[in-house]
Amino acid sequence: xxxxxxxxxxxxxxxxxxxxxxxxxxxxxxxxVVTVTGQHREMLxxxxxxxxxxxxxxxxxxxxxxxxSGIMTRTMDGLEKLFTxxxxxxxxxxxxxxxxxxxxxxxxxxxxxIVHVEAGLRSGNLLSPFPEEANRKLTxxxxxxxxxxxxxxxxxxxxxxVSSSAIVVTGNTVIDAxxxxxxxxxxxxxxxxxxxxxxxxRILLVTTHRRENQGNAMQGVGRxxxxxxxxxxxxxxxxxxxxxxxxxEALLPALSGKANVLVTEPLGYGEFTRLLSIxxxxxxxxxxxxxxxxxxxxxxxxxxxxxxxPEAVEAGTVKLIGTDENTIVEEVxxxxxxxxxxxxxxxxxxxxxxxxxxxxxxxxxxxLLNVGDRVAxxxxxxxxxx
Ligand code: UD1
Ligand code: UDP
Numbered sequence: 070x071x072x073x074x075x076x077x078x079x080x081x082x083x084x085x086x087x088x089x090x091x092x093x094x095x096x097x098x099x100x101x102v103v104t105v106t107g108q109h110r111e112m113l114x115x116x117x118x119x120x121x122x123x124x125x126x127x128x129x130x131x132x133x134x135x136x137x138s139g140i141m142t143r144t145m146d147g148l149e150k151l152f153t154x155x156x157x158x159x160x161x162x163x164x165x166x167x168x169x170x171x172x173x174x175x176x177x178x179x180x181x182x183i184v185h186v187e188a189g190l191r192s193g194n195l196l197s198p199f200p201e202e203a204n205r206k207l208t209x210x211x212x213x214x215x216x217x218x219x220x221x222x223x224x225x226x227x228x229x230x231v232s233s234s235a236i237v238v239t240g241n242t243v244i245d246a247x248x249x250x251x252x253x254x255x256x257x258x259x260x261x262x263x264x265x266x267x268x269x270x271r272i273l274l275v276t277t278h279r280r281e282n283q284g285n286a287m288q289g290v291g292r293x294x295x296x297x298x299x300x301x302x303x304x305x306x307x308x309x310x311x312x313x314x315x316x317x318e319a320l321l322p323a324l325s326g327k328a329n330v331l332v333t334e335p336l337g338y339g340e341f342t343r344l345l346s347i348x349x350x351x352x353x354x355x356x357x358x359x360x361x362x363x364x365x366x367x368x369x370x371x372x373x374x375x376x377x378x379p380e381a382v383e384a385g386t387v388k389l390i391g392t393d394e395n396t397i398v399e400e401v402x403x404x405x406x407x408x409x410x411x412x413x414x415x416x417x418x419x420x421x422x423x424x425x426x427x428x429x430x431x432x433x434x435x436x437l438l439n440v441g442d443r444v445a446x447x448x449x450x451x452x453x454x455x
Pocket of ligand 2: 084278339
């Protein structure tokens with residue numbers, strides 16, 4: 070039986086790979102090996118524990134305030150040793166992190182076929198998101214099988230010259246993880262969160278971490294949140310803070326002492342998706358949250374100038390607002406007080422998947438390795454077809 074090695078290192082990769090690792094474990098056609106780089110530590114382990122994923126290998130590369138080159142070289146060095154000792158028949162990498170691109174390059178150097186999950190997302194700007202747009206384009210150059218989440222991402226790949234026969238549209242595995250998790254209604258381990266949930270007060274859920282937003286822009290986000298908190302006393306702003314000290318230093322000083330701002334540690338995925346399901350508005354620069362919130366019918370304001378996930382913007386549930394302090398205050402204000410505007414954005418749309426992306430992915434990988442038939446593409450919801 071062919072052996073497939075899943076390689077990932079950060080929280081979003083762990084969430085999006087968990088359904089695939091689960092499906093591989095159940096597969097009778099493929100053997101599964103899991104390697105984590107440890108680009109993230111606490112935030113990675115938290116997800117793996119929830120989904121019962123026990124890595125076979127852990128490169129444990131995290132350093133505080135790590136550099137991009139450091140992540141790249143430590144990952145490649147660790148994988149070089151692993152692949153020299155034993156070569157899997159294929160590797161699976163996910164998305165656009167430096168872990169995923171480093172793993173793709175290391176596998177390529179060893180002649181191991183690469184399967185790219187969440188292939189074909191493009192913002193069209195090499196510098197934004199940085200370095201993710203470059204990472205995913207590099208991985209596309211090396212992959213043998215491109216698992217595109219939507220027909221739009223498939224088209225991006227075809228436009229760059231990738232052969233149609235090497236692409237399968239699967240839907241995004243984040244929707245598999247979300248559907249699994251949200252139904253379970255996890256309880257909050259932080260009693261302050263349970264109290265907010267019970268109060269029924271409107272919640273503005275905020276997450277931010279992007280490298281290109283760090284520094285001045287993120288300080289501006291902090292000031293915008295402080296102004297919103299002062300003006301909207303009935304609103305609760307909940308901010309599960311990323312572990313990155315650079316993010317915390319920029320964002321949190323403006324928020325200290327605000328009674329209606331609740332800053333928490335990174336939440337377990339079950340707790341986060343429950344919070345998402347009871348939030349009124351979502352303000353974020355996250356990729357994964359842009360995919361999850363629309364399927365729960367939550368209006369999403371995205372603190373970026375562009376997105377590689379245009380589907381929910383086209384459907385009207387996501388709006389790009391950038392990071393200008395006044396614009397953030399204004400856009401949140403409109404959503405809070407203009408009921409028609411809120412209603413237009415609060416539509417549950419599901420362009421990103423139907424919960425069967427992992428199943429399709431495993432079938433496509435089996436086909437690549439000559440132990441299965443080609444699988445049919447995921448069809449997006451009719452209203453999104455153009
Ligand atoms: C990384 C990815 C980004 C992804 C994000 C998800 C790259 C270049 N960036 O960015 O694409 O959107 O993860 O969150 O691959 N830290 C900890 N513990 C943790 C996690 C992080 O202490 O569990 C701290 C460390 O000081 C670390 C810093 O956060 O040096 C930044 O982590 P890093 O993975 O380099 O960047 P992210 O901004 O998390
Ligand atoms: N998430 C989580 N706990 C949190 C914040 C986010 O489990 O406290 C989940 C969220 O549901 C999404 C993913 O983490 O699936 C997004 O991760 P992140 O924003 O770090 O990375 P990105 O998606 O931007 O690459």
